[in-house]
Amino acid sequence: MTMEVTVPGPVLERTLAAIGPADQEAMRLARAHQDNLTKPRGALGVLEEVAVRLAGAAGACPPPPPSPAALAIFAADHGVHAQGVSPWPQEVTTQMVANFLAGGAVANAFAAQVGASVTVVDIGVAADLPAAPGLVVRKVARGTADLSLGPAMTSAQAVAALEVGIAVAGELIAAGAACLITGDMGIANTTASAALICAFTGQDPAVATGRGTGVDDATLDRKIAIIRRGLQVNGITGTTGGGADPDGTERGADPADAAEALRRLAAVGGLEHAALAGFILGAAAARVPVILDGVIAGSAALAACALSPAAVEYCVAGHRSAEPGHALALDHLGLRALVDLELRLGEGTGALLAYPLVGAAVRVMHEVATFDSAGVTDKNTQTAAG
Ligand SMILES: Cc1cc2ncn([C@H]3O[C@H](COP(=O)(O)O)[C@@H](O)[C@H]3O)c2cc1C
Numbered sequence: 001m002t003m004e005v006t007v008p009g010p011v012l013e014r015t016l017a018a019i020g021p022a023d024q025e026a027m028r029l030a031r032a033h034q035d036n037l038t039k040p041r042g043a044l045g046v047l048e049e050v051a052v053r054l055a056g057a058a059g060a061c062p063p064p065p066p067s068p069a070a071l072a073i074f075a076a077d078h079g080v081h082a083q084g085v086s087p088w089p090q091e092v093t094t095q096m097v098a099n100f101l102a103g104g105a106v107a108n109a110f111a112a113q114v115g116a117s118v119t120v121v122d123i124g125v126a127a128d129l130p131a132a133p134g135l136v137v138r139k140v141a142r143g144t145a146d147l148s149l150g151p152a153m154t155s156a157q158a159v160a161a162l163e164v165g166i167a168v169a170g171e172l173i174a175a176g177a178a179c180l181i182t183g184d185m186g187i188a189n190t191t192a193s194a195a196l197i198c199a200f201t202g203q204d205p206a207v208a209t210g211r212g213t214g215v216d217d218a219t220l221d222r223k224i225a226i227i228r229r230g231l232q233v234n235g236i237t238g239t240t241g242g243g244a245d246p247d248g249t250e251r252g253a254d255p256a257d258a259a260e261a262l263r264r265l266a267a268v269g270g271l272e273h274a275a276l277a278g279f280i281l282g283a284a285a286a287r288v289p290v291i292l293d294g295v296i297a298g299s300a301a302l303a304a305c306a307l308s309p310a311a312v313e314y315c316v317a318g319h320r321s322a323e324p325g326h327a328l329a330l331d332h333l334g335l336r337a338l339v340d341l342e343l344r345l346g347e348g349t350g351a352l353l354a355y356p357l358v359g360a361a362v363r364v365m366h367e368v369a370t371f372d373s374a375g376v377t378d379k380n381t382q383t384a385a386g
């Protein structure tokens with residue numbers, strides 16, 4: 001094997017080794033506790049599952065309140081932008097970073113609404129950004145290479161970006177964050193997202209590709225063709241098919257294999273996708289829940305969970321984006337989105353809106369009376385007793 005991706009960085013290796021499965025006993029206790037609360041069993045629907053999930057993640061019942069929450073917006077540019085896959089000029093990435101720092105983006109408004117902090121990370125913006133409070137400069141490259149011509153990133157760049165994501169998660173958690181929220185900014189990143197979704201789920205670009213910021217029919221067709229070419233050029237032919245390295249050696253083509261997962265992430269992902277995957281892995285290693293935003297986060301989560309399947313236990317799908325690939329990614333991960341408001345923005349906006357639901361689900365576990373404590377007759381106990 002000639003692939004350098006078989007040598008992940010030490011931080012990534014340590015993080016992967018630190019990720020354990022959800023705590024089954026805490027989940028069992030959480031389910032039992034839900035059933036003792038003064039409400040018909042199951043009446044809180046999906047929120048009960050969220051509370052149980054957070055108990056499993058924390059290894060505690062009730063789980064700790066997911067507060068305070070911290071949003072990290074990873075910003076980067078994309079070489080594939082040159083193929084005309086987005087109607088927006090590339091400099092909008094840089095301009096939006098300035099907007100986040102000035103507090104003027106939708107993500108800022110939603111973060112203020114739900115009480116989340118905002119950190120902006122330059123993981124690969126093409127331009128130089130002036131230093132500013134709230135901006136973390138960890139530039140791995142000035143954007144990716146064009147994924148339709150060859151690998152978007154070298155494996156070293158992908159690992160470096162993964163490790164920045166891990167570090168940012170660790171820093172936010174060390175500063176007190178009890179819940180992480182994913183955010184992204186990168187013109188053309190819905191193209192890389194759809195390519196990743198194809199690479200990790202085996203779906204065809206025709207079904208996984210969406211209109212992103214709102215491309216017309218002709219641009220959508222081009223986007224699909226570009227993604228198809230990118231998968232081909234990078235030797236990604238399906239989730240189970242074989243393949244060979246350029247030197248002719250057989251490579252493991254199963255994306256569930258960590259080295260192949262890293263290769264696919266580097267081949268068609270963006271720097272923000274790699275950083276987001278690291279961010280998710282960092283949350284999982286610290287047993288802190290992470291609320292996923294839309295299609296960019298969903299595609300990054302596919303890479304994270306290919307590297308460490310247990311990481312999914314620490315993820316909550318905040319919302320379902322209007323991008324068709326997002327639902328495919330969530331299905332593959334076995335995650336159910338909390339809200340569906342037909343958002344197609346990114347930045348962390350959908351995850352921020354879901355955050356109060358996660359907080360409410362956990363508050364129930366701490367504050368709602370049990371049938372015993374409130375003196376309310378439990379029909380289930382009564383029936384069981386006679
Ligand atoms: C003003 C503006 C603000 C945004 N905030 C997030 N995105 C979102 O749109 C981009 C992806 O769409 P595409 O692949 O079609 O370029 C990403 O930057 C994403 O974060 C924005 C896009 C624009 C134009």
Ligand SMILES: O=C(O)c1cccnc1
Nearest residue numbers: 212294295321344345346
């Ligand atoms: O799903 C998303 O987060 C999304 C969709 C379109 C454009 N930008 C982001």
